[in-house]
Amino acid sequence: MHPAPSVIFFTVFSGIGFGLLTFMGLGFPNVFGWSAFTFFVIAYLCSVGGLIASTFHLGHPERALKAFTQWRSSWLSREGWCAVTALCIMAIYALGLVFFKERWAFLGIIGAILSMLTVFTTSMIYTQLKTVPRWHTPFTPIIFLIFSLASGALLSGEALLASILIAIAGSTQIVAWVVGDRVFKISGTTMATATGLGTIGSVRAFEPPHTGTNYLLKEFAFVVGRKHGIKLRLISIGLLAVIPIFLLIAPFSHLLAVLAVISHVAGAFIVRWLFFAEAEHVVGLYYGKR
Amino acid sequence: MTQLPQTTTKKLGLVIDLDTCVGCHACVISCKGWNTENYGAPLSDTDAYGSDPSGTFLNRVHSYEVQPDQGPAQLIHFPKSCLHCEDAPCVTVCPTGASYKRSEDGIVLVNENDCIGCGLCAWACPYGAREMDAVEKVMKKCTLCVDRIYNENLPEEDREPACVRTCPSNARHFGDFSDPESNVSRLTAERGGMDLMPEQNTKPVNKYLPPRPKDTLSKTSDDIDVLAPYLEPIAQETSGFLGWIDRTLEKI
Numbered sequence: 216m217h218p219a220p221s222v223i224f225f226t227v228f229s230g231i232g233f234g235l236l237t238f239m240g241l242g243f244p245n246v247f248g249w250s251a252f253t254f255f256v257i258a259y260l261c262s263v264g265g266l267i268a269s270t271f272h273l274g275h276p277e278r279a280l281k282a283f284t285q286w287r288s289s290w291l292s293r294e295g296w297c298a299v300t301a302l303c304i305m306a307i308y309a310l311g312l313v314f315f316k317e318r319w320a321f322l323g324i325i326g327a328i329l330s331m332l333t334v335f336t337t338s339m340i341y342t343q344l345k346t347v348p349r350w351h352t353p354f355t356p357i358i359f360l361i362f363s364l365a366s367g368a369l370l371s372g373e374a375l376l377a378s379i380l381i382a383i384a385g386s387t388q389i390v391a392w393v394v395g396d397r398v399f400k401i402s403g404t405t406m407a408t409a410t411g412l413g414t415i416g417s418v419r420a421f422e423p424p425h426t427g428t429n430y431l432l433k434e435f436a437f438v439v440g441r442k443h444g445i446k447l448r449l450i451s452i453g454l455l456a457v458i459p460i461f462l463l464i465a466p467f468s469h470l471l472a473v474l475a476v477i478s479h480v481a482g483a484f485i486v487r488w489l490f491f492a493e494a495e496h497v498v499g500l501y502y503g504k505r
Numbered sequence: 506m507t508q509l510p511q512t513t514t515k516k517l518g519l520v521i522d523l524d525t526c527v528g529c530h531a532c533v534i535s536c537k538g539w540n541t542e543n544y545g546a547p548l549s550d551t552d553a554y555g556s557d558p559s560g561t562f563l564n565r566v567h568s569y570e571v572q573p574d575q576g577p578a579q580l581i582h583f584p585k586s587c588l589h590c591e592d593a594p595c596v597t598v599c600p601t602g603a604s605y606k607r608s609e610d611g612i613v614l615v616n617e618n619d620c621i622g623c624g625l626c627a628w629a630c631p632y633g634a635r636e637m638d639a640v641e642k643v644m645k646k647c648t649l650c651v652d653r654i655y656n657e658n659l660p661e662e663d664r665e666p667a668c669v670r671t672c673p674s675n676a677r678h679f680g681d682f683s684d685p686e687s688n689v690s691r692l693t694a695e696r697g698g699m700d701l702m703p704e705q706n707t708k709p710v711n712k713y714l715p716p717r718p719k720d721t722l723s724k725t726s727d728d729i730d731v732l733a734p735y736l737e738p739i740a741q742e743t744s745g746f747l748g749w750i751d752r753t754l755e756k757i
Contacts, residue, residue: 216628274622279621285507291625338561342577345594346591346631374731388588390636404631406569411699412523412581413712416573421580424565427558430636434627497702498633501567501585 216347217437219490225269226337226490227483230359232262233330234367236305240327243371251312257370259302266298277278290343294336301329320444336365341490348402349494354391361387369459369479371471378463381479386450386457388486392448399495399505415472420503435496436504444493447485455482507590507599513611516682517649518589518710519559519669520689520698525678528568528582532668535566536586536647539667544652545617549640561638563587563647564668581716584677586634586668587634588701588709589613595635595646596756604644611710612651617643620675631705654679682710 219459235258238244239251246254270276283299285292305326311319340357365380382450406420440447456477462475495505506537540563543545550560564586573580573684589606596604603619604626606612615626620643627635627644635646650666653659663670669677680689690696698712743751 218715272623274624274637275620278621279617280603281602282621282623285600285602288507289600291598291623295600296723318697340598343598344628346629408702408704409631410581410583411701411715412569412571415579416571419570419572420567421570422568424530424562424567425560429559430561430627430639431633434624434637448635461624494589495590496628497631497705 216491216494218435218488219272221268221271223484223487223491225265225485226359227480228261228268229265229335229337230334230363231370231480232258232260232265233298233301233333234363234365235370236262236330236367236375237327237364238367238371240305240308240325241329242320242323243373244367247316248314249319251311253308254315254371255305255309257433258305262298262302268408290336290339290417294333294340295327297333297336301326301333301398303384304329324475331360331363334359341365344496345402348398348404348406348493348497349395350490351402352391352394352398353389354394358384358388358391362486367477367482368478369463374463374467374472378460381459381463385452388455389448389452395493403498404497406503409497420501423502431498432502432504436499436502437492438504439493443501447489451482451485451489453482454478455486458482507596507602507604509596509606510608510611512545513606513608514683515610515652516591516710517610517680518682518689518712519586519649519666520678520680520692520714521584522676522678522692522696522711523581523583523716524676524696524714525675526566526582527676528566529673530566531671531673532584532677533562533564533566535667535671535707537562540645540648540655543636544639545615546643546645548645549638551639559639561636561645563634563636563645566631573618579719584668585632585634585667586711587613587649588632588707589647589649591708591710592706593702594629594631594705594707598625598629600625612649613646614648614651615644615646617641620644631702631707632709649679657747665730666674680711 239254272281273279282295283290286296303329308319308322308326311317335356338356342355345351361384365377365384368377368380406418410418412418418494458478459475462471465471501503533597537548548561552558556692562637564584567583567585569583570578571581586590589611593606596606596613601619601621603616605614622642627637635644636646654664654667656664663678674754678689678692680687682690684690693712696712696714700709
C-alpha cells in the first residue's frame with residue numbers, strides 16, 4: 216500500500232494525542248492550572264493536528280462533514296464521531312482542571328474511554344479490510360492501542376509505566392511482524408483464485424492492460440523500500456523501545472525525557488511507514504505483483 | 506445509505522466468456538467513450554501524450570498465460586470491471602453514503618456529489634474495480650451503463666452496457682441473474698460460470714465462463730479427421746536408390 220505521508224502523520228500523532236488525553240482523563244499527571252493547560256495544549260495539538268492532516272489525503276476535504284452520516288456501517292464515520300465527542304468532553308474536563316482547579320473525575324473517565332475508542336476505530340478502518348491480509352488480524356487494533364497508551368504514558372511523565380508499556384509495544388510489534396509475514400499466504404488468495412484459471416494450470420501475468428501505470432498500481436502495488444524492510448524494523452525497534460527505555464531508567468532529567476519522546480516518536484513513524492509499505496493488497500495479483 | 510440492501514428485486518450483471526474473448530480491448534474503449542461523455546465526471550487522462558501517460562478506466566483487459574500440466578501454454582484474455590457484488594465491501598466502508606447498492610436492480614453506484622475522495626472503497630475492493638479520478642478527485646466505477654439500460658431515447662438494441670454492445674466476439678452478456686431462465690443464468694449454468702476470489706466472500710454477481718478444453722488429436726478417437734491416415738509418415742526407413750545414397754554418404 217502507498218504510504219501517504221498525511222495518513223502516517225495522522226495515525227502517529229492522533230495516537231499520541233489521544234493516548235495523552237486518556238492519561239489526563241484518568242488523572243495522570245495530577246496537575247491543575249497552567250501546568251494542566253500546557254499538557255492539554257500538547258494533547259490537542261497532536262490529536263487535532265493529526266485529524267487535520269488526515270483531511271489532506273481527501274480528494275474533496277470541503278465535503279468532510281458528510282463523513283459523520285454513516286456511523287451505522289462505516290468505521291471511518293465512527294472514528295469521526297468518537298474523535299469529536301472525545302475532544303469535546305475532554306475540553307469540558309480541561310476547563311475544570313485549568314480554570315476551576317477541580318477534577319471532574321467522571322467526565323475524565325468518559326473522555327479517556329472515548330479517546331481509546333477513537334484509536335480503536337482508527338485501527339478498525341485498516342483491520343476491516345480483507346483485501347489487505349497483513350492488516351486483517353487482531354494485531355492491528357492491539358498495536359494501535361498499545362502504541363497510543365505507551366506514548367500517552369511517556370508524555371504524561373509516568374516513567375515506569377511508560378517503560379513497561381513501551382517494552383510491551385515493541386515486543387508485540389515484533390510478533391505482529393512475524394505473524395504478518397505469513398498471513399497473505401494463509402489468506403488463500405492467489406493468482407489462481409483471482410483469475411479462476413488455476414484449474415487449468417499455473418497462471419502467469421502475460422500482459423498488463425496498459426503499458427503505463429495507473430491508480431491501482433500507484434495506490435496498491437507499492438514496493439519501493441520493501442527490500443530495506445528488515446533493517447528498518449530493527450532501526451524502528453531501537454528508536455521506539457530500546458533507546459527510550461534506557462533514557463527512562465536513567466535518573467530523571469528533562470533533557471533525557473525530551474530525547475526519549477523524540478526517539479520514540481521517530482520509531483513510531485518508521486513503524487507506521489512499514490505498516491503501509493509492507494502491506495500487500497490482493498489486487499496486485501491481477502498484475503502479477505504483491 | 507451505505508448499508509447493503511437485504512435483497513434486490515433484480516440482479517443485473519454481466520457474464521464474461523473467457524473462451525471467446527479475443528483481447529481486442531474494444532470494450533475498454535467503448536466504456537471509456539460512453540462514460541466520459543455521459544453520466545458523471547469524465548474519465549480523465551493525465552499526460553496522455555507525454556512520457557508517463559495514465560488514465561481512469563472502468564474496465565481493463567489483462568492477459569494471462571496458463572501452463573497446463575501437459576500440452577502447450579494457453580493465452581487467456583481477461584476483461585475485468587466491477588462485479589456488482591451482493592456483499593459489496595466497498596459500499597459498507599463508505600463514510601458519507603456516496604457509495605450504495607440499489608435495491609431495485611443491485612447495481613453498485615457512487616453519488617459523486619457526496620464522495621469525499623478518501624479512497625477507502627478502492628482499498629476495500631479486491632478486484633481493483635474502483636479508481637480515483639486524478640482530475641476530478643472522486644471515485645469512479647462501472648455503472649453497468651445505468652444511463653443506457655433504462656434509456657428510452659436509445660433504440661432498444663442499444664439498451665445494454667456499452668462494453669456488451671460493442672464486443673465483436675460476443676464474449677460479454679448482460680442480463681438479470683435473479684431470473685433462472687435469463688440468458689446470463691442459463692450461460693452460467695451450462696458453462697460452469699465462476700466467481701473471482703470466492704474466498705473473499707463478496708458474492709460477485711458477474712460470472713466468468715472458463716475457457717473450454719482445447720481440442721486434442723487422438724488416435725483412439727473415432728471422429729478423427731478423414732484425411733489423417735494420409736498424413737501418417739509412409740516411409741519409416743529409406744530404401745531403393747535414395748536409401749543407397751543415404752547409406753553410402755553415411756560411410757564416407
